[in-house]
Amino acid sequence: xxxxxxxxxxxxxxxxxxxxxxxxxxxxxxxxxxxxxxxxxxxxxxxxxxxxxxxxxxxxxxxxxxxxxxxxxxxxxxxxx
Ligand SMILES: [Zn+2]
Numbered sequence: 273x274x275x276x277x278x279x280x281x282x283x284x285x286x287x288x289x290x291x292x293x294x295x296x297x298x299x300x301x302x303x304x305x306x307x308x309x310x311x312x313x314x315x316x317x318x319x320x321x322x323x324x325x326x327x328x329x330x331x332x333x334x335x336x337x338x339x340x341x342x343x344x345x346x347x348x349x350x351x352x353x
Pocket of ligand 1: 286287288289290291315317320321322
């Protein structure tokens with residue numbers, strides 16, 4: 273069982289549709305060789321379904337995001353419905 277303090281829920285907005293999204297991220301989801309670290313976020317919604325790149329800092333807080341799938345991410349995280 274993972275330490276829940278290291279699996280924070282993140283609330284943000286999908287850069288494609290602008291709707292609110294929620295996802296859970298852990299340190300295992302990113303390559304921590306450099307920060308901000310990219311991770312792919314798949315908006316798991318019937319009306320969107322797009323995947324974008326979110327960049328997080330060492331505390332797994334979102335710094336910025338890009339519409340395209342940028343190189344360097346090691347995982348795709350589905351948003352929580
Ligand atoms: Zn979306």
